[in-house]
Amino acid sequence: MSFERPASRSPNDLAISARGVNKSYTIAHQAARHSTFAEAVFDRLRHPFRREERETFAALREVSFDVHKGEVVGIIGRNGAGKSTLLKILSRITEPTSGEIDLYGRVGSLLEVGTGFHPELSGRENIYLNGAILGMSRTEIRQQFEAIVDFAGVEKFLDTPVKRYSSGMYVRLAFAVAAHLESEILVVDEVLAVGDAEFQRKCLGKIRTVAEGGRTVLFVSHHMPSVAALCTRAILLDQGTVAYAGGVPEAVLRYARAGSPPARAGNASDPARRRGTGEFRLTSVAPASEFFSCAEDKIFSATLERHQPWRGKVDFIFILRDERDAAIAQLDSRLLALEIDAAERLEVTLTIRTPWLKPGRYRLDAYVCGSTAMDEFPDACSFEVLTDFPYPDASSPRALEHSVVLADFSIAVETGSPVLNHADGWPDGLPDGETASDPQPQAAPL
């Protein structure tokens, strides 16, 4: 996972070298835009000397980076950060406006699998056609044919037109062709968004094999766990510029930070305008950190002050909500049988130990109660949970899609063997397929 390249690394190790790459698009304004030839001609006749009003939009600005042979580099960034434009330039679909890129090897791109597939043609015909479109020679395709068919698992349907394929089969075949292109540099864009879990795992495995074979991979994804699982280095793009290039954890952290609004310290909203009888008011509710990892303790501190006389007990209720506003947990002091006496000023610390939280943005609502609700402070603070799953392999998004929270769990396969607890550590190198005679207990994440 080292990303600090030794200084002695020779330039011959370069796979991609980009220097000062710019790409701008011209946006003609509504009045000056013609989509038909007639319109353009008539307009030109009417205003023969008018200069069209044009605005340029810079999709990439002074992008420079080096990628060495055998690296797996993740390219991350929000929508519109320029990832797709960069990939299009690297795969030579479009040209940069200025700047230079040197490629030391053939580039194979999985920009959109299945490009050039024709529904009327059979699987076999499409393999040859698609291979040719991706830049494979006929001999190359013939050599890889068996492997492609095998990978896609479509032996029986080779002579069926692909329009009769299920969408899963279609995607598998398309990916299989592209993945067998023997290019020195492989550019992968969000292919993992398709197919079932099993196939996604196969794809990731394939990409990993490609990388282990010494080939260079550029991997574009919004799915941080896959990036973290696959990549040795990451480039974070932000508004067309390289915001960061280096280690994956740091890039992922910056990615999370760049996209989320700063967590509001609880004192942002005016206590006087909040609901509640107002004997006590919360002056601040804040997380100990803007970012938490999934499994760590999430600690919050709240301060409240007495504004009107009140002598009874005080209770605190916190509601943890996720992005979709679903309440995940109610953290209520009444459950803990705390007898909190009123005072002029109270400092409260809330620690949430379980459950592990799924990566994403969370909010905390805070309430102060006595016999009545004294202060109601919805949306008192927010925080982000980072994508560092506490599981050994969380690279399959399907394996997480039904989770609301993350559980600390284990699965034992061998009956009669002691349950392998997660806390004991995961065995290294989980075997892919279990053998019944294996005496070792096997634990595998779902």
Add this chain to the structure above:
Amino acid sequence: MTTLSLTATVEPFAKIRRSPQWAALDLPEIWQFRGLLISLAGRDLKLRYKQTALGIIWVVIQPLMAAGVFAFVFGKVAKLPSDGVPYLLFSFAGLLGWNLFSTTVMKCGACLVGNSQLISKVFFPRLILPLSTVPSALVDFAVAGGMMAVFLCLYGVNPGWGVLLLPVWMTLVLMMALGIGLCTAALAVSYRDVPYIVPVFLQILLYASPIAYSIAAVPAHLRSLYVLNPLSAPLEAFRASLLHTAWLGWQPLAGAAAVSVLALLAGLFLFKRMERQFADVI
């Protein structure tokens, strides 16, 4: 990179730069992608005959019906001269050359917009797409040519050695068709009404060229206008090679050849000029 550096510098496999406005034609690159050209041409052919009940027969029926209509309207109704050749044979021979021209223009002009997905997702020399339309136009021509041979036997016409000149006329017609096709293909990327103009233009050209009728049927004072149509000379020569009909002579042919070469060059230039922005605009 200096040549004096001690470590041997590796030449990049590919350099990505903004290409100059007037990029040269990179023929080695096109040769490198010949496999794709063949695959795309093969796709067009396979698709045409999949799921059509009559398949390849359509290629024969279409010009045959057109020739039949021409023979009826111009030969029977208008009673135009056909240099002593049966009118059906006469118009079919004219359509043979014409169809080579019109299918190439049509397919070539539609090839970029029709394959927009490929252009925006995969890299290859864009010229491959218009070039890949030529083989399938040639296959159509070959099938119709076979039909022509059958007709010649049936009517007992011996074309003689003149038939060996057919490839020359075909080359002229193809060069002109490709030139026009390249222009329309490139323009259609930005202006979507170009594909609507092309059929109209072809329709007019069909009647403005000596295909359904002989140039001998044209009033003498208008004949000089026909020389201005660069298709007249090759198409008349085409028919003359098969049926010994009248033709325009070498001078208009030389002019047509010059126009064909110019059209092809202009098409290539315009195509290369606009090529850079295809993926961004399409």
